[in-house]
Structure formats: C-alpha cells, structure tokens
Amino acid sequence: MSTVRQVLSTLDRDAVGRSMMDLAAEVYPIPRSLTGDGVRATLERIGRRIPLETHELPTGTPVLDWTVPREWNPREAWIRDPSGRRVVDFADHGLHLVGYSVPVHCRLPLSDLRPRLHSLPEQPDLIPYRTSYYEETWGFCLAHQLLESLPDGEYEVFIDASLEDGSMTWGECLLPGSTTEEVVISSHVCHPQLANDNLSGIAVAVHLAEALAAVPERRYSYRFLFAPGGIGAIAWLARNRDRLDTFRHGLIAANLGDAGSFHYKKSRRGDAEIDRAVVAGLAELGEELVTEDFFPFGYDERQYCSPGFDLPVGVLTRTPWSQYPEYHTSGDDLSFVRADALAGSLAAYLATAAVLEEARGSGAPAPRLATAGGDRKGAVHGGPDARSAPAGSRRTAGDRRYRNLEPFGEPQLGRRGLYGGLGGAGRKDREIAMLWVLNQSDGENSLLDIAESSGTPVDVVAEAADALREAGLLEEVE
Amino acid sequence: MSTVRQVLSTLDRDAVGRSMMDLAAEVYPIPRSLTGDGVRATLERIGRRIPLETHELPTGTPVLDWTVPREWNPREAWIRDPSGRRVVDFADHGLHLVGYSVPVHCRLPLSDLRPRLHSLPEQPDLIPYRTSYYEETWGFCLAHQLLESLPDGEYEVFIDASLEDGSMTWGECLLPGSTTEEVVISSHVCHPQLANDNLSGIAVAVHLAEALAAVPERRYSYRFLFAPGGIGAIAWLARNRDRLDTFRHGLIAANLGDAGSFHYKKSRRGDAEIDRAVVAGLAELGEELVTEDFFPFGYDERQYCSPGFDLPVGVLTRTPWSQYPEYHTSGDDLSFVRADALAGSLAAYLATAAVLEEARGSGAPAPRLATAGGDRKGAVHGGPDARSAPAGSRRTAGDRRYRNLEPFGEPQLGRRGLYGGLGGAGRKDREIAMLWVLNQSDGENSLLDIAESSGTPVDVVAEAADALREAGLLEEVE
C-alpha cells in the first residue's frame, strides 16, 4: 500500500471489525485504574500488536500543577450480608469497587455501611462507575435493586488493596514518517470493564497504528498515546513540552463502538487544520457528522487545549460521553459495542489521516514552529516553568500552499498533456479541480481552502496540484 | 444591599410599580415643552425623590451647531365657535395647543382657521401632538370627529403665551461610584401629557437612581440626565465634551410602560459593551428581547452617536416609538401605562447595570481613555471646535480581562479548596465556570466574552473569576 487513501479504500471492514472486537474482549476483564498492574497488563496486550514503548514515572513526581499519585492495586474485595453470603464481590465485576479504595476489614450495621454503597435508582439493574482518586476513602458500587433488597443486620466488609508509592505507567507507539511533524492519537487506559468508554478508543487506535504502519510513504509521523486520563496527559505534556513544536494535529479517541453517528468536538482554536480535516474526511466517507465548539471539560482535550499549550486537538467520537444511558455503568459492556461500528470508526480516522497526508503533500517540509526560546509572542505568561512553552502560532499546519506560475489568463492545459481526450466523469472532475487550483493558487489559499471553496474532495485537489506542479505550472510557497 | 444584583433579586415589583405610577400621575398634568416653567416644575418633582442638580443655559447660547432657543410659556389658549362656546381649550388638554405657538387673538372664518387645526382622520377620537420649534407660527390640535362637527361661521381664537429670551433647563443626578467612569441614563422631559413617551422613561430613571443609591459598592458612577430632547442632549454634549473620557456606557430610557416586550436599538458601534450587557441582562431575566441595528434618527442617540462623539449609547424600550397606535396622541395617557410593565422595565435596567458592574469588577481601574489632547487618531476632523473631541477608542469598556497564571494543563482546584465536597447543582455550575475562566483567560477574552461563549450568566463567571484570582490563579491584565 502506498498511501493512506489506498489503505482506506481497500479496508476489509468485516475482518478488522472482528479483530477490534477480539482486542476489546481480551482486555475487558483486566482491572484498570489510574495506575497499577491493570494498566501494565493492558499495555502489554497492546504491545503484542503494535510496537509500544512503556514509560513510568514514580509517585510524587511533580508534573505541571500536579503530582504523580500513589499506585493502587486491588486484589480482593467483597461484602458479606448478615447470613454470611457474599452479596457484592469485586471478583464478579470490576465496577463493584470504588476506584482507589483503601484497605478495610470490619463489621458494621447496614445503616453505617449504606453511605459507602453507590447505586443508580433510575437504572436499578446497572452498576455505576465511581472513583475517589484524590480523597482517601473506600466504597462499593452495586445495582440499585440489589441494594434495596439488602436486609438489616451486620455486614462484613473486606478490601485487600495496596495504595502506596509506586509508578504511573503509559505507553507510546511512534510510527516515523518522512518528516518529524506529528499527528498524535490519544486514548485513555484507566477505565475498568467499560467497553465503549474506553476500550473502543484503544481498539481504534491500535488498528489505526497497524493500518498506518502498512503505508511506506507517510508524510507525517504518527504517535499513539495510551495513558491514564487526566494525570497521564498532564505527565506526557510535562515531559514533552520541549518538543511540542513538532505537534501538528491531535485527536482523542473514545466512544467509538456504539451505534450512534459521528460527533466531533473542535479544538480550542476552532479553525485548526485538524478541525477542517475531520469535516472533510467524514464528508468524503459520506458519514453524518455533528460538530460542536470546544468547551473546557470532557476528556484530555482539557489538558492539550489549556491556554498555555493550546494544541490543535479535537475529539472524534460516536455518541459523546454522558449522552448514552449506558455511559459509566455496567451497561457499557462488550455487548454494547459493535464490530461494524468499530470498523466504521477506524475508517473515519483513516479518512482524516488521508486528508492530512494529501493536504501536507510530499514537497518541501512545513515551516518549523518557532521554539520557545525564539518567538514568545502569543505565549501566555506562565510563571517559572513557562520557559519551554510552544509559541501559539496559528500557522502550524502542514497544509500546502502553491503559487500559480502562469497566473495571467488560463494556461493551456492541452499542450501540456493535462487535458485528456474524450475523458470520463473522473477526468472531467480532475480538469475542473485543475482550474480551481490554478485560479486559487495565489500563495494564500491552501489545498484545504481550495477543497472547501470548490466542494471537491481533498485527494482530487491534491492530485490536480501534483499534476500541475509536475507540469511546471505551480510552485510551493514557504 | 451590597450589590446591584442583590437589589434586583429582592425588588418588590408591586411596590415599586405603584411608586412609578404615582410619579407619572403627579407630573402628567404639567405642561412641558423644550423650555419653560413646565420643565422646571417637572424637575422640581423629580428632585423631591432623588438628588438633582439643575442647569440653565440662556437663550442664544451657541451649542455645537445650534443655539439655545427662546423660552416658551403658554398660559391660556382656546377657540370659541360662532355661538361663543369654547370648543377647544388648552386648559382641558395640554396637547390642544401646538408647541411653541406664538400669541394671537383674532376672529376669522372657519375656512381661514382650518389650516391651523391638526387632527388624525384615521384615529378620529384622538388629539395629535404637534410642535413648531423652529418656525414661528400657531395652531391647535383636536380630535378629528370634533373638527368635522364644527359649523361654518366666525371663530374667536386666543393664545396667551410668551416666547422670549429666557433659558433652557435640564437636570442631572450623579451617584458617585468607586471609579469616575460613568454609566449615563438619559430621559427627555419635553413631552406634555404623554405617558409612555416620555413619563415612563422618567419614572424608570428616577427609580433606578433610587435603587442604585442603595448599593454601597457601585463600581461605576451613574449619571441621570433629564433634558429636553434634541437641544438638551446637544447642550449637555457641548458643555461636557472635555470630560467625555469618563463616559463608559449609555442608555436612553423611553416607552417603558406599555404592555409590549423589550426592544433594544444598538449603539452606532454595534458591539459596544453596553450592547452586549443589555442582551446578557435581559437573557438572565428571561425577558424576550428584539434587537435592531443603529439608525441615525429617533431619540437623542442621534446626538450621542453622531460620528464626532460616537459614544456607546443604545435605546432600551418596550414597544419602540411610532410602532404603537397611541404614540404621540392623547391615547398615550395614564391608562395606557401599567405598573407591572414599569416595574419590569426597572428590572431590565437593573439587570443591565448588574452585568456592567460584574464585568467591571472591583480590581484595577479600567484604562482611562486618551483625552483629546493626547491621542487624536480615530477622531474625525471637525473644524475649529473639534479640539476637545474624545478619541474614538473601541476599548472603552471596563469589562475585565484576566491571564491564567497556571496555563499549562488544568490547575488542581481541589488542593486550593475550589472544588466542593458533594456539591449541589449551583456548586457544579461554579466549577464549570472556573474551568471556562481558566481556559479562556489568555489576556484577550473578557468576562463578557467568556459568559457569551460558555452560555453562563455573567455573575457566575465573575464570581468564578474572583475565586480564582483570590487563589492566585489569575491576574488582571491592563
């Protein structure tokens, strides 16, 4: 396969859908949390499929305004009712234990236990997902109908878990391209036994890496991050702030296996190239897409798009978080995600990558961003450790711009062999695309601009530009 | 009461509505015109309720392109029909006499009198309102059905009025704030026996002044102008042009007692802070609001928004002038205005002031406008007396801007005590508002900007910003 678009056009959605379901099923039972062996086991399974480099940072390490937390490893946790029956058992479902619960072993009446028990009265047969990362406590989650049936009396509670100094772990897969400019795909790996949020994101990212690895002529490098939500992205940003000048485009992958249509939450900039590439890519696939402006909560876009970084990162999902009833409950299990939906989501990510690749072109390298030491204009004042801030340049895009070298009147395409003889429909589209590229290439309009103003797919515009450049009619600018 | 919003939230609409109706009824019978004892008597009644400073300028004083006119004081005016019956009498209704009519006493046949009689054929039972300020003439206004019933024959006409050198009078009430930056509320006081236009405006302005006087921590100074329309605003601008650098926001109050919903005519600038504050304030009240772009006729916005001044002044009314059938007729009487409408209008003005106060904040003073001697860029060339023109700066707003001091990633709110424990709905809104303020505070976006882009009330945004500033996470810019 020589281009991303070719990979996309020959994608076997049935086969890849099955493979994604397999991966999800394989890692579903692993008890994940912000830190600990569950994350390590998950990364180990990912590493069997794509090249993965694992990073660990010790508890207490300062990262931006935060500190790496203690490592949590649950082993056993249950509640026995007055008759001695285990009515709630972490071995049955990973959501039963509140994340980061401290060890406990005690007996107490139901009335005292009750405040430690979390349920969903309006979804009485589902177990909710709860964590308490930053407050030291313990608790259990269970179905409301079970909670309602518990008899009064004395209960025995047992939690065997370690919460102690250790490490936080994340994984990175880097696929080098012909430039060091990076497209970053970020998935969180901290949710236990929840399929759509977030195993679907992991499955799409892993299979996207596999698909892109088959493209020999990648114009961008692709970096896949598998990190715990929040603190993982914070740690990665803290460790990588000196090299963010190669960060070109980013997407956060989650909620990609449900039956809903696509949803895109734009980057904070709102008009970044990634924001336009997602729209173009999904339109070329014929997929319905709802877009939404940035807001400063949700997934790790809240870190990437904080004003000091202001990176061009959007969130491409199917149904967004909290907008499906199974969100953050035991209803988000393996039966909730679908192979065809996962495969379609992979296609959506590939189509976006194809647009980025085509708009980037293979010509001159895109301008390097000013590094922190150089151009500080636009960067916000950020106290002592603001030194390595990337400049907030809006022109980070690789999107190509050309200048028409025969701009006075329309150049003769026929004598340059650029007009076909009889020509099918495809030929005609390409000729019209050449007219658009020639007319708009005044050094200001980029290929994405031309695709948008002409209503032409980016690959057709890019192919027309390539043909015109080879004929000596265009030169790339900057 | 410590803030404008608290005054608003505890407003007793029934009581204040009655008080506004009382004021309207008290001044309704006074024969007002551009100049004369009617204006003085009206200002005297206003001065019984709020501190009022009265200004007089003698006839013939040049003011901008105009001259203060002669003073007019009508005393008696009537028409007797051929049978000797007084068929029209100024003592019965102040609209019967054309404003600025000169004295006359004569007998004349109906055919000669007819051109001096003004009526409304399409509203045959209403008396129209007519004036002739700048052409020396006389005339009467009457119901068309009365006009039609007049028998032929000789009529006696009598007008006893003085039109001679004197003064033009206006009043000002200044409520000083913690800064000298001013919000100016302007009402005209020249309309005789018309309730919605303009007693409703006077009533709202007077009660707004009373309400704001109860706020000890006003961030703005508030100036209330009660002046004759046109020449009054012209005189005030001529006399105050050296100190317009403290003029921050202005509203013209009129047509505020009818049953219609709210209407806002924007300032000439169209995007001044006052234009946005009215929209935000009315939205927070849940009031329907129609906005309209500026046009250069109407009330005194034609003076304030002339291109040499270009002050940020809009017009907040209920049904706009000329769009209700009773406008400028005897149908606009005390029964046409309603206590609940007046009270609702006062709430609309208070809500707008609350937004201005909250966006202004109590921090550093807003930048002073360049005075005329300093920065002349943007000021138009205005001939010999353009010397004291204010610069046409767009950044006149007090609207606060902050810079996030921890802009790289999301700062930990929990360890600063900014996240609550369990938290009610209000608490959650405040936390989301903090995320918005942190994310958007790059020194460019103001609190009003953030309120608009987040869809959050200004007071919630302002409170979040105050909390973040106290926690050391924000600093004010400029």
Added chain:
Amino acid sequence: MSTVRQVLSTLDRDAVGRSMMDLAAEVYPIPRSLTGDGVRATLERIGRRIPLETHELPTGTPVLDWTVPREWNPREAWIRDPSGRRVVDFADHGLHLVGYSVPVHCRLPLSDLRPRLHSLPEQPDLIPYRTSYYEETWGFCLAHQLLESLPDGEYEVFIDASLEDGSMTWGECLLPGSTTEEVVISSHVCHPQLANDNLSGIAVAVHLAEALAAVPERRYSYRFLFAPGGIGAIAWLARNRDRLDTFRHGLIAANLGDAGSFHYKKSRRGDAEIDRAVVAGLAELGEELVTEDFFPFGYDERQYCSPGFDLPVGVLTRTPWSQYPEYHTSGDDLSFVRADALAGSLAAYLATAAVLEEARGSGAPAPRLATAGGDRKGAVHGGPDARSAPAGSRRTAGDRRYRNLEPFGEPQLGRRGLYGGLGGAGRKDREIAMLWVLNQSDGENSLLDIAESSGTPVDVVAEAADALREAGLLEEVE
C-alpha cells in the same frame, strides 16, 4: 439626457426591445467561429450602429500562454446518403458542421461515418453545437431522429473550408467619460446561429452603448468588447496589460434574452464594487436576482479573474449557460429570445451603470491604481512577463467616501435650507438619507456602504451627499 438614471427612467422598452430583436435577426444567419469572415461580418453589422474599432492579430502571435490560431472559413459542407440525397447540409443550418472542421471529400460506409456524427439522443429533434479548435478533425452535427433514420450504405461527404494562417478579429467601442477609468462590457462573438448564447449579449451591449452615448456627463469611460470567447479575451488582456490600471469594473454579457429571471456570478474578489452595484441596481429595479460565488470556468471571467489579473469582473445573465435545455443546440434560435426580456436586460445593465455613476460622483478623481512598476505587493510572481501586472489592490473602486465636517451632534439642516417645508414622501426619504450620510461619513464608509446599511437607493444617497457637500457639511476624502 443628463444622467444614466434619467436614460433608464425614460427607456422605451417596447421600441428598444424591437431594435434588439432586429439586430439579433440580422446577424443570426452569419456563420461565426473563433476566427474568420463570420466574425468580421458580425462586427461590421455592429459597427453600423455604434462606433467600433476593429483589431486583428495574425495567426501564431503569442498571447499570454497561448498562440493566435489559424483562421477558419467554411464555405460548403454536406453529406449525401446512398441514394444521393443531401441529408445534412451546412447551408441549411450553421450548426451542422463541427467548428474548425478540416476539408474532406470522400465516400465511406455509414459504419465509418458514424463516429463523425454528433447528436443528442435525449433531445432527438435538436442539432447540437460542437467545435474542435485545438485538434485537427472534421465532423457533422444533426438531429438524433435523423441519424437514427439513416440507411446503411455508402455516403459521400464534402467539406470545403480553409484552415490556414490569417488573423483573429475583435471589435472595441470606447465611449470616453470625464475620467479615463473604465467600465468594460464584454460579449463573445464566436457562436454561430445561437440566439440566447450569444446574440442576446451582443444586442444588450450594442444598445447599452447607444444608450450611454446619449449621456453627456458620463463619469466613467465605457469600453465594449466584442471578441471570440477564450482566445479573444486572452489576446485583449495580453495587448492591454499595461493599461489595466484604468480598468475599474467589468461585466460579461450573455444569455440575456430568455424568459428567466436574473443571475449574477460574482467576481473572484466576491466583494468588488461591481458585485455590490449589480445587487443594488437590480434591487432598485425590483428585479429578482440570484447571486452565485465565483468559480473558475464558464465564460471569459476565467481569463479576467485569473489570479495574475484578478480584475473585478462578474457575469450578469438571465438563465445561466447550460441550465436551460436549449443551451448549445438548435433550440436556441430566434424564437427562443424575447423582445421584453432583452429590453429588461438592457434596463438591468443601465441600472447597474447608474449605481456605478452615482457612487463614483463627479468630485475628485478616484485614486489611480498603483501601476506594476510601483507597488508590487499583492501581485503574484508570474515569471518573465509578469512585469506589467496590475497590483491586486482591493481599493480599485471609484465609490466616494466623505467626511462629515460638523460631526459633533446633528448639524442644523433647517437653517441651511436642507429641510423642506411640508414635504412629500420623497422629501422625507431625502432628509433621512441626509441623516444617514452625515452619521456614517467618517471617511471610512462609502456611498455604497451607506446605501447598503440604510437600505436606501444609491441615487437617493448620492443626491443627499451632493446637497450636503454643497452646503459645506461634507468633504470628499482621498
């Protein structure tokens, strides 16, 4: 007639419609093509009505990226069926012969002839229009039902035509105005026996020239081009590139005789004065108008609006090319165009010219465009012969801008005689227009800007501005 608007308001649409139909009928039978005697004969007929200067360029002359082609003159062409009957004869209809067909005389079976025969299966009774300018070949066009009825057997084909070195011909009519700034109206003259495309354009252009010639006080010069499509415009641009600095506004006239409503394709700039003037002019006529953004194919706008020239040229038609079924078929004959439609189209062009004239005013000359040697900023880099490129200035418009000399408050119009006494409706509109002009004339807003923001016809705004300037209240800027 002293102004364009007066010519428009007294236009006798019946008479001018008949004259336009006469002209169309007169030139309809002439066999036109890119070059040759058909073009010359057409220009000769135009020259009987308006002063026309004819230009010829010899075959082989380089023009921009192109070369003047050989001259083609068809004399006789027919096909005999096996029975010897002339089934297709160029003498019957000018569309029967493919344009630029080379001479041939041969016998051949139907199966060999078939690929040379062009028809429209979906419009079986119409003859299509085909040319082959840049590939040496021959062919015939005929109704599909005739084609279907042809018996097998041997056919005799005869084409007597010369294709040899000669010249390409075009005509220009220049009506000098009080300035050398030009409005250019361009019609193609290369279509044989097609009435709407393009005799309607020729008829409108000729009668527009006649009408404008009757205006003694033209503020612009008007240039009418009658040139073959594509290569004609290319040649004119190549020959005139040194004087394009006087090119102010351009329109391409075609498809103006059908029953459809108006359609305007904007210039590449999209917001050029011509784009706004067409909208204003048609609105003043009360004509429905659909506007469309520029795209880089169609008529000669593809040359004028190539990025090196980027001239402000739009296309004002009724139904656009290819959007009526008779387009480029024998159905586009004299019965397809209507006298009333042609007359209405002339009115549309006159209304646009009236707006341009009024907005231009008679005051100071508009700023000259920087010539190529002066300001090269914005011009694209165009290789060796880019030397004489016009600068791509957006401020090419003649549209007047004024500065209010009494900008502080509203000037007294009454004492300057600018307010009428009682005043009819027209008077009131003019007074409101004066308020708009005074309020908006800060040196930035032009008369077209004011007309658009006030919703007032341009002539009313222009008249108000003239009155205010004469009263000393305005001065023109730049």
